[in-house]
Amino acid sequence: MAKILYTGINQLVESQDPDSSLLDISLQNQIPHLHECGGNGRCTTCRIRVIEGHQNMSPRTAIERETAHLRRWDPSIRLACQSHINGDVKIQRLVWASAEVNKLQLETIPDGEAELRSIATIFCDMRDFTRITSQHMHYDLAHMLNRFYTVLGDPILMNNGIIYQYVGDEIIGIFGTSGGSREKNCQDAVRAALGMQYAIERLNRFELKDFDTKFRIGIGINFGRAFVGHLGHPKHRQFTVLGDPINVASRIQGCTKEAGATILISNSILKSLPKDSLKIGKSFSKQLAGKDFETELFEVTGFTKPDMNLELQSSLDLILQNEERFAMRFYENVFVKAPGVRALFKNDMAAQGRLLTHMLGGIVYSLSRPEYLVMGLKALGKSHERYGVRPEYYPVVEEVLLETIREELGDMYTPELGEAWKQALHFITEQMTNWKAEKQTEHAGA
Ligand code: HEM
Ligand code: FES
CATH class of the missing domain: 3.10.20.30 (Beta-grasp domain)
Incomplete structure (x- = not known):
C-alpha cells in the first residue's frame, strides 16, 4: 500500500x-x-x-x-x-483554479527571443479615473478597484485570453498567444469585451450603489501580427508583446469617449468574423495618431444571435455565488425525482457537491478550449459508467440542474439564459454518453 x-x-x-x-x-x-x-x-x-x-x-x-x-x-x-x-x-x-489555466500557454513561448504571432488585443480603460480617485477614501477606492479589475479580468480569462498588463486604469488582454484560428481569436476578444461591458453594468447596479459611483469603460479591439516573447534583462525577463497592432488597439480605445461608444473594433476584427454575426452601431473613419491614413472603426453592441458561451460566462458567478447551497438544492431535487440513484453516491455528499460545482465552473472556463473540454467530458462519462450511472439517469439530472440554475438566478433569469444553459447541459451529457456509441462504430468499422 x-x-x-x-x-x-x-x-x-x-x-x-x-x-x-x-x-x-x-x-x-x-x-x-x-x-x-x-x-x-x-x-x-x-x-x-x-x-x-x-x-x-x-x-x-x-x-x-x-x-x-x-x-x-x-x-x-x-x-x-x-x-x-x-x-x-x-x-x-x-x-x-480554472482562471489560472490560460497563463500556462506562456510556458510555450521562447525565452530571450520574440516570435511573430497573430493576436487580437483588447484595451479597456476606466473613464473619469482621476475624478473617481479624488472622490473616495483610499480604503473604499482599493475595494472598488479590486472589484473592477476582477470583474473585467474574468471575461478575458474565460475566453482563453491572457491579462497582459494593468497600466494605471487600463487593462490589456491578448488572445491567440498559443495559436488558434484568426476567427476564433477575434471572436474570443469580442466576446470578452461584451462580457466586460455586462460585468461593469452589474457591478454598478449591485455593488457600487452604496458608494454612489458608477464605473464607465471604453474598449478598443484590434487584430494583427505582433512580436511575443519573454524579453528583458537575463535575470528579469518579462512576457512582452510588441508591435503596431497593439498600439493601434490602444488608439482605438482612445476614440471611444468621443464616439460615445463602449466598444470599438477595427476592420481587421470585423472581417475576421462571419458576416453579419455582430450588431454594429455607429461606424466611422478616423485618422489615428501616427497613421497617415484613416482607419475604419465600428461600434459593437452585441452578437446578432444569442451566444451560448457569453450567456453562460456572464451568469456563472450568479449561479455559483453560494456553491454549497447550489449543490445541496441540486442533490435534494435529484433524490426526490429519482430516489433510486441515492445508493450510487457512496462518499461524502458535501465533498461531492464541491466537485460538481468545481466541474461546472471549469466547464464554462473550458468552453473556449473545446478540444480539451470534449476529451474531459468523455473521460467523465467513462467514470460515470464505473459509478453505475445508467444513460436514462442523464435526462433527469439535466432537468434538475436546469431547475436549480433557474432558482439560483432568481430575478436575473431570462429565457436566453435558460436556453443557453439547456443547450450547454445537453452538450455536456451528450459528450458524457456518446463515447460508447463512438466506440461501437469504431469496432464495427475495424
Ligand atoms: C451534467 C452532468 C454531470 C456532471 C457535470 C457530473 C459531475 C460529477 C463529478 C465532477 C463527479 C466527481 C467524480 C469525478 O470527477 O469523476 C461526479 C461523481 C458522481 N456522479 Fe456525476 N455528473 C453528472 C451527471 C451525473 C448523473 C446523470 C448521475 C446519475 C445519477 C451522476 C452520479 C454520480 C455519482 C454516483 C458519482 C460518484 C459519487 C461518489 O463517489 O460517491 N452524475 N459527478
Ligand atoms: S494533462 Fe493530465 S488531465 Fe490533462
Whole structure:
C-alpha cells in the first residue's frame, strides 16, 4: 500500500491499486484536482510537484516527456494523469483554479527571443479615473478597484485570453498567444469585451450603489501580427508583446469617449468574423495618431444571435455565488425525482457537491478550449459508467440542474439564459454518453 500526502490541504490518502494514476487517486478520494483534458496528457492542468518520494514515481510517458521538454520542466514537475506510484510520495497540486489555466500557454513561448504571432488585443480603460480617485477614501477606492479589475479580468480569462498588463486604469488582454484560428481569436476578444461591458453594468447596479459611483469603460479591439516573447534583462525577463497592432488597439480605445461608444473594433476584427454575426452601431473613419491614413472603426453592441458561451460566462458567478447551497438544492431535487440513484453516491455528499460545482465552473472556463473540454467530458462519462450511472439517469439530472440554475438566478433569469444553459447541459451529457456509441462504430468499422 502506498501513502500520498497532499501538501497545501495536508491530506493523507492511501492507495492499493498500482493501476490508478495519481489523478485517479485524487478523484477517488474526492480531492479537487483540475484535469481539463480528462487525463489524456494534453492540457497539463493536472500537473503536480513531487516533493518527496521521486524514486517511487513511474518514469515519464512519451507524451509527458514531450510536454516536459517543451515547457522546460524540472524533473520534480509531473503530470498526475500520467504518473503511477509504487511507494509513498508527498505532492503539491500546482494549478488550483480554472482562471489560472490560460497563463500556462506562456510556458510555450521562447525565452530571450520574440516570435511573430497573430493576436487580437483588447484595451479597456476606466473613464473619469482621476475624478473617481479624488472622490473616495483610499480604503473604499482599493475595494472598488479590486472589484473592477476582477470583474473585467474574468471575461478575458474565460475566453482563453491572457491579462497582459494593468497600466494605471487600463487593462490589456491578448488572445491567440498559443495559436488558434484568426476567427476564433477575434471572436474570443469580442466576446470578452461584451462580457466586460455586462460585468461593469452589474457591478454598478449591485455593488457600487452604496458608494454612489458608477464605473464607465471604453474598449478598443484590434487584430494583427505582433512580436511575443519573454524579453528583458537575463535575470528579469518579462512576457512582452510588441508591435503596431497593439498600439493601434490602444488608439482605438482612445476614440471611444468621443464616439460615445463602449466598444470599438477595427476592420481587421470585423472581417475576421462571419458576416453579419455582430450588431454594429455607429461606424466611422478616423485618422489615428501616427497613421497617415484613416482607419475604419465600428461600434459593437452585441452578437446578432444569442451566444451560448457569453450567456453562460456572464451568469456563472450568479449561479455559483453560494456553491454549497447550489449543490445541496441540486442533490435534494435529484433524490426526490429519482430516489433510486441515492445508493450510487457512496462518499461524502458535501465533498461531492464541491466537485460538481468545481466541474461546472471549469466547464464554462473550458468552453473556449473545446478540444480539451470534449476529451474531459468523455473521460467523465467513462467514470460515470464505473459509478453505475445508467444513460436514462442523464435526462433527469439535466432537468434538475436546469431547475436549480433557474432558482439560483432568481430575478436575473431570462429565457436566453435558460436556453443557453439547456443547450450547454445537453452538450455536456451528450459528450458524457456518446463515447460508447463512438466506440461501437469504431469496432464495427475495424
Ligand atoms: C451534467 C452532468 C454531470 C456532471 C457535470 C457530473 C459531475 C460529477 C463529478 C465532477 C463527479 C466527481 C467524480 C469525478 O470527477 O469523476 C461526479 C461523481 C458522481 N456522479 Fe456525476 N455528473 C453528472 C451527471 C451525473 C448523473 C446523470 C448521475 C446519475 C445519477 C451522476 C452520479 C454520480 C455519482 C454516483 C458519482 C460518484 C459519487 C461518489 O463517489 O460517491 N452524475 N459527478
Ligand atoms: S494533462 Fe493530465 S488531465 Fe490533462
